[in-house]
Amino acid sequence: MEGSGLWLSQRNFKIDSPRPNSSPKHQPLSNPALSGSHTFLTIKATSQLSKTKMSGIEVAIFGPRDGVAAVKAVGEKLNGKTRLELNRTGSYEQNGLTPSTWELEHLNASLDHAGLQDVPVRIMIRPCGAPKLGPDFVYSDAEFEQMKSDIRKFKESKHMSRERGDGFVFGVLRQSCSVPQMLVVDRVRTAELKHLAGDDFKCVFHRAFDLVISTSRDEMWVDDLEWLKTQEMAVLTSGGCGNASNNTKALKQVLIETARIGQELIVGGGVRSDTLESLGNGMGGLGYIYALTSLHSVGMVLHSSFLKRDPSNVVSFDAEEARKFKATLYTLISSQGCAN
Numbered sequence: 564m565e566g567s568g569l570w571l572s573q574r575n576f577k578i579d580s581p582r583p584n585s586s587p588k589h590q591p592l593s594n595p596a597l598s599g600s601h602t603f604l605t606i607k608a609t610s611q612l613s614k615t616k617m618s619g620i621e622v623a624i625f626g627p628r629d630g631v632a633a634v635k636a637v638g639e640k641l642n643g644k645t646r647l648e649l650n651r652t653g654s655y656e657q658n659g660l661t662p663s664t665w666e667l668e669h670l671n672a673s674l675d676h677a678g679l680q681d682v683p684v685r686i687m688i689r690p691c692g693a694p695k696l697g698p699d700f701v702y703s704d705a706e707f708e709q710m711k712s713d714i715r716k717f718k719e720s721k722h723m724s725r726e727r728g729d730g731f732v733f734g735v736l737r738q739s740c741s742v743p744q745m746l747v748v749d750r751v752r753t754a755e756l757k758h759l760a761g762d763d764f765k766c767v768f769h770r771a772f773d774l775v776i777s778t779s780r781d782e783m784w785v786d787d788l789e790w791l792k793t794q795e796m797a798v799l800t801s802g803g804c805g806n807a808s809n810n811t812k813a814l815k816q817v818l819i820e821t822a823r824i825g826q827e828l829i830v831g832g833g834v835r836s837d838t839l840e841s842l843g844n845g846m847g848g849l850g851y852i853y854a855l856t857s858l859h860s861v862g863m864v865l866h867s868s869f870l871k872r873d874p875s876n877v878v879s880f881d882a883e884e885a886r887k888f889k890a891t892l893y894t895l896i897s898s899q900g901c902a903n
Contacts (some may be wrong), residue, residue: 619644620892621685621829622885623659623868626652627670629880631677633869636885639679646683648732648866655870655878657692658770661713664720671722683728685767688713688756698746700736700771707735707752714759725763731756732799734771745778748787757794767797767829776813777803785820792826799866801832808838811845818846822859831866836887839895849895865892 622633624647634645649670650659667686674680690709693699702710714731723729735752739745753768760766768791775784791798802810802817807830814830821828834842843849856863867888871881 619646619862619864620889621646621648621831621864621866623648623650623831623866624670624880625650625655625659625868625870625878626662627666627673628652630670630682631673631679632880632882633885634674634679634682635677636869636882637889639682644683644728646685646728646864648685648687650687654692655868658689659687660689660692661687661710664716664722667717667720667722681727683730684723685730685732685765686717686723687769688731688733689769698736698738698774700734700774701738701746701749702735702752710735710756711759714756718759718761718764723764728765730765730767731760732767732769734769736771736774742780742783745780745783746774747783748772748775748790750787750790753791753796754794757796765797766794767799769799770801770831772798772800773803773832776800776817782816788817788820788826789824792824797827797829797864799829799831801830806833806838807831808833808842808845811842814842815846818852818855818863822855822861825859825861827862827864829864829866834865834867835869836884836891839888839891843895 620637622637622645624630624633627649630647630649633647637645639645647670648659649662649667651662652666654660667684670684671680674682688710690702690706690713710733717723717731733753733756735749735756736746737749737752739747748768748771757766772784772787775787788798798817798821800814800817801807802812802814804810807814810832818828820826830842843852846852847855852863867885869881869885869888870878871884872878
């Protein structure tokens with residue numbers, strides 16, 4: 564990610580104007596640092612801002628085997644705390660499915676053995692991949708019951724830890740009742756899953772939100788984003804269908820909205836060492852991101868799986884790419900004056 568730093572006495576960062584005819588709750592920012600209706604944010608360098616950092620890196624792993632290697636490759640703490648998203652072994656081609664409790668137990672044992680027992684683990688709750696017909700993440704009653712059962716099972720397994728920041732990752736959609744072809748957050752089912760997870764475990768609404776954004780009209784997705792905040796849920800998104808680096812305009816608006824309401828944003832989808840700079844440029848630059856998240860006391864997490872395919876089309880963890888990602892991110896942060 565790229566942009567101006569926070570070390571000079573005063574900087575200006577351009578912020579997109581709110582959408583036309585937006586209600587007051589949809590104004591992107593409300594802060595004394597804003598001057599009237601101007602769309603420029605003035606930052607004065609303070610000790611608090613100069614220590615600003617992103618919340619960290621989240622690595623999606625597909626089975627417990629690569630957990631330790633992933634954390635060691637990107638660092639337990641790189642500009643924030645590294646955490647893992649655990650998916651079922653071999654489910655990458657289906658974009659991640661619910662793992663077994665045995666896989667979590669095995670991951671915990673390997674982290675403990677490596678002295679990494681404090682690394683948070685988020686559990687994917689997804690009963691099946693995309694259907695051949697119809698939209699993804701719109702589940703049958705049986706599939707939804709399986710999701711509820713899986714959350715109960717993991718909680719009862721005693722392999723999850725509130726203290727280290729464990730939690731669940733899920734997303735449930737439904738067809739809009741008023742706009743044809745538009746998908747929206749299924750608030751009834753999402754609230755039920757969040758209630759089952761309880762207050763002890765953090766919850767993330769995953770990239771199902773990409774479909775909410777891509778099918779939305781007139782940024783109606785903001786209403787769903789705000790509702791998820793009332794449920795104390797973070798949002799993982801690439802800003803629409805495809806890779807994050809191709810959706811930077813939408814991601815910048817998501818960043819503005821999540822900062823406004825104090826919600827954690829997780830950016831994923833093709834986030835690699837060779838896309839970091841273009842991703843940051845499209846979202847306004849590192850200085851802009853750091854300033855915005857600092858003022859509103861929120862974090863932005865980068866999400867990647869760091870996978871590679873061998874000549875036989877077998878997918879595996881790419882430790883070299885993870886280390887390159889870490890080095891690229893550190894270089895961008897340091898060179899632009901945003902290092903801690």
